[in-house]
Amino acid sequence: MELSEKVIITVAPTGAWPSKKDNPALPVTPQEIADDVYACRQAGAAVAHLHMRDAQGNGSMNKEIFKETVALIRKRCDIVLNLTTSGDLNATDETRMAHLIEIRPELASYDCGSMNWMHNSLFLNPPAFLAALAATMNEHGVKPEIEIFDAGMVYNALYYQKKDLLKSPLHFQFVLGAAGGMAATVENLIFLKGLIPEDSTWSALGIGKGHLPIMYAALALGGHIRVGMEDNVFYGKGRPASSNAEFVERAVRLVREIGKDNATPDEARLILSLGNCKGV
Numbered sequence: 001m002e003l004s005e006k007v008i009i010t011v012a013p014t015g016a017w018p019s020k021k022d023n024p025a026l027p028v029t030p031q032e033i034a035d036d037v038y039a040c041r042q043a044g045a046a047v048a049h050l051h052m053r054d055a056q057g058n059g060s061m062n063k064e065i066f067k068e069t070v071a072l073i074r075k076r077c078d079i080v081l082n083l084t085t086s087g088d089l090n091a092t093d094e095t096r097m098a099h100l101i102e103i104r105p106e107l108a109s110y111d112c113g114s115m116n117w118m119h120n121s122l123f124l125n126p127p128a129f130l131a132a133l134a135a136t137m138n139e140h141g142v143k144p145e146i147e148i149f150d151a152g153m154v155y156n157a158l159y160y161q162k163k164d165l166l167k168s169p170l171h172f173q174f175v176l177g178a179a180g181g182m183a184a185t186v187e188n189l190i191f192l193k194g195l196i197p198e199d200s201t202w203s204a205l206g207i208g209k210g211h212l213p214i215m216y217a218a219l220a221l222g223g224h225i226r227v228g229m230e231d232n233v234f235y236g237k238g239r240p241a242s243s244n245a246e247f248v249e250r251a252v253r254l255v256r257e258i259g260k261d262n263a264t265p266d267e268a269r270l271i272l273s274l275g276n277c278k279g280v
């Protein structure tokens with residue numbers, strides 16, 4: 001099968017916000033996250049987008065927790081790692097980047113603008129931070145996954161591309177349905193997709209009840225997809241997911257039903273033009 005027939009399934013197993021009260025299967029410790037990522041890799045995920053938690057279960061950008069978790073994952077599988085740079089709204093700019101310098105993951109999130117967050121706080125990504133983050137990623141061989149919560153963020157990305165801070169081909173993740181950003185509608189996804197450069201790759205996710213509609217729409221439009229408890233803890237109405245792997249298994253089935261196949265990690269490396277491609 002051609003690479004154009006392959007769909008990258010990213011799993012985002014933890015996020016910064018859900019708790020075990022929302023879903024007891026949520027992985028939060030380094031060992032739980034590593035075990036969960038391995039199960040998702042076995043189920044068909046090619047990329048893992050990771051957030052860490054501290055001992056109290058709160059979102060953390062502590063680089064030691066990232067290092068411990070990444071080491072546990074690397075012992076067991078070759079999944080592409082995508083580390084968050086936005087796992088704690090109170091972290092300093094330096095703390096948001098420190099793990100990238102030491103771990104050099106193949107991908108990391110790049111939230112391309114500031115916004116009101118969930119009607120209760122600020123998600124700050126000011127120009128000085130975005131310039132510094134892009135420079136750090138370029139220096140350490142980390143490809144930005146440009147997270148788009150609102151249309152203006154696409155235009156920010158085009159600006160940083162023009163300034164040569166973001167390098168082509170760009171890779172976008174459309175995050176729809178976060179309060180403060182654009183709603184998880186098919187119309188919004190089509191609009192955003194129309195704004196990005198033609199040589200870009202893109203993926204999309206809907207938060208909560210937008211999860212399935214955006215997954216179906218992304219597949220219909222030729223995009224890649226993200227699943228996992230960072231975005232949605234329910235498998236169906238009123239029924240919590242039994243595991244992140246359960247979401248991945250469903251995504252694989254949907255991908256195959258439209259006549260495509262899920263990408264392996266090495267195929268994802270080729271599709272996303274990652275520098276560390278192994279074995280190809």
Ligand code: ZN
Binds near residue numbers: 015016049051084230
């Ligand atoms: Zn995230």
